[in-house]
Amino acid sequence: MDIALIIKSVIMGIVEGLTEFLPISSTGHLIIVGGLLQFDASIAGGKTVADTFEVFIQLGAILAVVVYFIRDLLDLLKRVPSDKSAQRLLLGVAIAFIPAAVIGILLNKLIDTYLFSNFTVGIALVVGALVMLWVEQWIKTHPRDITSLDVVTPKIGLGVGIAQVASLFPGMSRSASTIVGGLLMGMDRATALRFSFYLSIPTMIAATLFKLIKEIGTIHGDAVGSFAIGTIVSFIVALVVIKWFLGYVAKHDLRPFAWYRLAVGALMIALYLPLPK
Numbered sequence: 001m002d003i004a005l006i007i008k009s010v011i012m013g014i015v016e017g018l019t020e021f022l023p024i025s026s027t028g029h030l031i032i033v034g035g036l037l038q039f040d041a042s043i044a045g046g047k048t049v050a051d052t053f054e055v056f057i058q059l060g061a062i063l064a065v066v067v068y069f070i071r072d073l074l075d076l077l078k079r080v081p082s083d084k085s086a087q088r089l090l091l092g093v094a095i096a097f098i099p100a101a102v103i104g105i106l107l108n109k110l111i112d113t114y115l116f117s118n119f120t121v122g123i124a125l126v127v128g129a130l131v132m133l134w135v136e137q138w139i140k141t142h143p144r145d146i147t148s149l150d151v152v153t154p155k156i157g158l159g160v161g162i163a164q165v166a167s168l169f170p171g172m173s174r175s176a177s178t179i180v181g182g183l184l185m186g187m188d189r190a191t192a193l194r195f196s197f198y199l200s201i202p203t204m205i206a207a208t209l210f211k212l213i214k215e216i217g218t219i220h221g222d223a224v225g226s227f228a229i230g231t232i233v234s235f236i237v238a239l240v241v242i243k244w245f246l247g248y249v250a251k252h253d254l255r256p257f258a259w260y261r262l263a264v265g266a267l268m269i270a271l272y273l274p275l276p277k
Contacts, residue, residue, distance in 0.1 A: 058204055
C-alpha cells in the first residue's frame, strides 16, 4: 500500500469519525472529501471497493459508542430484570430501531438507485438544516420536560424511530433526525442526544452488516490495509467527538450545525445542479 493511499485512508477515517455523530451528515462529507481526494481511483477495485470502505469504517464509529458508554450500558443491562425504567428504555430503543430498519430493507434498492447523488445529498443537507432551525425556534415555546432516559417510554421511542426514517435519505443525517425526533417528543437536548447514541448502536450495526454482507466479496487483499487504517482512525476520532458533543449540547443549541449544513448543502447544489443539455 503506497503512502498516498495511507494518507487518504487516514483522512477518510477522520471525516467519518468527525461527522458520524454530529448532525451534519457523514454521507455528504464522505462524498465531498472522497471526490476531492479521488479516493475511488486510489484504491484497488475502484468505486465498488471505495463504497465498501465507507461502510466498513462505520464500524470504528460504532465501536467508539460502545466503548464510551460501556459502563452505562452494562449497568442498564444489570438493572433490566428488576428495574421498570431500564425495561422501558430498552423497549423504547428497540421500538425506535424498527421503523427505519423495516423501511430501509424494503426500499434499499430504490434509495441506492435514485437518492445517492451529490445533488440529492445537497438538497437533504439544506432541508435538514431548515428543520433543525425550525425545531430550535419551536422548543422555545414548548418546554422540554424529559430530562432523563429513565422516563423514556415506548411511545417516545416510537416517535424518535419515525423521525429516524428521514435519515434513510442520504444527507439528512441519522444523528440530526434522531435528535430532532427526541426534541419533538419532549426530551431536552442532552437526553435526546444520549438516546440518539444508544439508538445508534443497533441501527448502525444492522445497517453496516446489511451492506457488508452484500459487498464483502468486493474487498481485495490490497485494500485490507486501508480498511484497517480507516477503521482505527474513525474509532479514535469518534471517541473524541462523542465526549466533546455531549459537553457541547449540555450548554448550546444546534443552530451552528444547521447554518453549517446550509452552507455545505447550498455549495453542493450549486456545483452539481443538473443542467439541461
